[in-house]
Amino acid sequence: MALRDLADGLHDVASIGLVLGKQMVADSLADVRDVEPGLPDELVERLHPRRVPGRVAEIIEETASTRTLRLVPVGEPFPPFRAGQFFALLCEVGGVRTSRAYSVSSPPTRSYLDITVRKMPSGFVSVYLCEEAAVGDVFELSGPGGSFYHEPMTDSRELVFLAGGSGVTPFMSMVRSFADLDAGPRVHLVYGSRTLDDVIFEDELAAMARTHESFRLDLVISEPPDEFSGCRGFLDAPMLSSLLDGAEGKTFFICGPHAMYGLCTGALEGLGVSPASVKKEASGPPPDITLVEGWPKKIKPSKKATVRIEGTRSSFEALCGEPLLNSLERNGVAVENLCRSGECGVCRSQLVSGEVFMPASVVLRKADVAFGYIHPCMSYPLGDITIRL
Ligand SMILES: Cc1cc2nc3c(=O)[nH]c(=O)nc-3n(C[C@H](O)[C@H](O)[C@H](O)COP(=O)(O)OP(=O)(O)OC[C@H]3O[C@@H](n4cnc5c(N)ncnc54)[C@H](O)[C@@H]3O)c2cc1C
Ligand code: FES
Numbered sequence: 001m002a003l004r005d006l007a008d009g010l011h012d013v014a015s016i017g018l019v020l021g022k023q024m025v026a027d028s029l030a031d032v033r034d035v036e037p038g039l040p041d042e043l044v045e046r047l048h049p050r051r052v053p054g055r056v057a058e059i060i061e062e063t064a065s066t067r068t069l070r071l072v073p074v075g076e077p078f079p080p081f082r083a084g085q086f087f088a089l090l091c092e093v094g095g096v097r098t099s100r101a102y103s104v105s106s107p108p109t110r111s112y113l114d115i116t117v118r119k120m121p122s123g124f125v126s127v128y129l130c131e132e133a134a135v136g137d138v139f140e141l142s143g144p145g146g147s148f149y150h151e152p153m154t155d156s157r158e159l160v161f162l163a164g165g166s167g168v169t170p171f172m173s174m175v176r177s178f179a180d181l182d183a184g185p186r187v188h189l190v191y192g193s194r195t196l197d198d199v200i201f202e203d204e205l206a207a208m209a210r211t212h213e214s215f216r217l218d219l220v221i222s223e224p225p226d227e228f229s230g231c232r233g234f235l236d237a238p239m240l241s242s243l244l245d246g247a248e249g250k251t252f253f254i255c256g257p258h259a260m261y262g263l264c265t266g267a268l269e270g271l272g273v274s275p276a277s278v279k280k281e282a283s284g285p286p287p288d289i290t291l292v293e294g295w296p297k298k299i300k301p302s303k304k305a306t307v308r309i310e311g312t313r314s315s316f317e318a319l320c321g322e323p324l325l326n327s328l329e330r331n332g333v334a335v336e337n338l339c340r341s342g343e344c345g346v347c348r349s350q351l352v353s354g355e356v357f358m359p360a361s362v363v364l365r366k367a368d369v370a371f372g373y374i375h376p377c378m379s380y381p382l383g384d385i386t387i388r389l
Pocket of ligand 2: 195337338340343344346374376377378
């Protein structure tokens with residue numbers, strides 16, 4: 001078998017699911033002969049492409065503020081991904097070339113990719129995608145990213161998904177994928193929303209809960225109508241202890257707005273859940289960086305700092321309260337990025353002089369700290385700085 005056939009085989013593997021995949025990959029690898037020069041690079045590029053185009057084939061209005069863009073491949077099939085992973089969607093908004101991470105809400109078993117976007121009040125890309133994106137538009141996507149997925153080798157067979165708002169999207173991919181393959185662990189989805197109208201995928205989730213004995217759904221509504229008979233409130237300690245039938249032996253997944261992470265993590269600690277049994281999705285920059293622990297209180301977010309790019313004549317003013325990556329993009333400086341949450345390291349750059357604030361959640365290697373590397377997607381200039389890209 002030539003390596004090119006192996007690449008095709010691996011693509012097929014991805015689309016029919018990873019269950020059959022392991023054996024097929026093992027068989028294929030055992031059969032690889034006569035590697036053509038350059039083909040390993042082609043294989044890697046096909047499985048982990050830097051960019052892949054996707055055309056909007058359909059738009060599904062999910063709620064008043066949320067829509068799903070159904071993307072189909074233009075040419076090559078989409079790269080394989082695992083249910084729960086995200087792609088970065090690249091776009092140009094108001095003359096600014098930028099990108100945002102979106103979890104795939106469709107399962108890997110389909111030939112299309114659904115991304116489900118909630119319009120953020122005073123948002124930038126989300127407003128564009130919800131108000132202006134149209135059928136026929138072509139967007140560039142990154143390859144898949146993130147490790148927020150079910151890992152059968154290490155997770156337990158009982159999963160608890162704690163979702164808030166549009167944070168339900170990676171869970172949707174996972175539960176759809178378990179249902180498509182008619183296999184998988186027991187899943188309890190506890191899904192918090194502000195109002196009943198904000199609940200995304202309500203009918204499909206309710207139908208799945210009726211037809212799949214291994215799937216349980218609990219909606220938690222913080223501002224319900226008077227007649228609502230379900231759970232009222234937030235995903236806090238009393239709510240979780242009342243809904244969960246004990247926590248022992250379960251693996252927990254959390255995805256939602258920033259405020260939810262502290263609430264759920266504290267509640268799970270109280271229930272005796274070890275941090276090793278809790279997976280959290282990356283969540284992007286916080287809505288207000290000045291409220292993050294360690295932010296120097298004397299620095300106003302509206303303060304301006306000069307950013308210089310070493311080796312170029314480029315310099316511009318940036319707001320201290322805005323992620324450096326946004327300011328760079330607004331000033332026409334492109335920096336490769338993926339998660340925009342400080343986790344993947346793709347945007348890694350060097351701080352030559354000056355000081356930035358990075359929340360403790362930013363994942364940096366020891367050597368990076370020693371040599372002044374920063375992740376501009378989650379770095380905030382505290383004064384004038386020079387960076388090397
Ligand atoms: C792993 C992951 C998965 C995610 N999955 C989903 C999902 O499934 N569904 C979903 O809805 N969201 C998801 N998100 C959140 C998503 O990535 C965006 O953060 C969200 O859509 C808000 O983006 P925004 O551009 O509208 O708002 P923001 O990025 O908060 O922008 C707000 C303001 O900042 C300014 N601004 C920001 N960037 C620029 C720029 N480059 N140039 C000029 N001005 C700028 C503008 O003034 C704008 O008004 C996910 C995030 C992560 C990290
Ligand atoms: S884009 Fe992932 S760390 Fe910056």
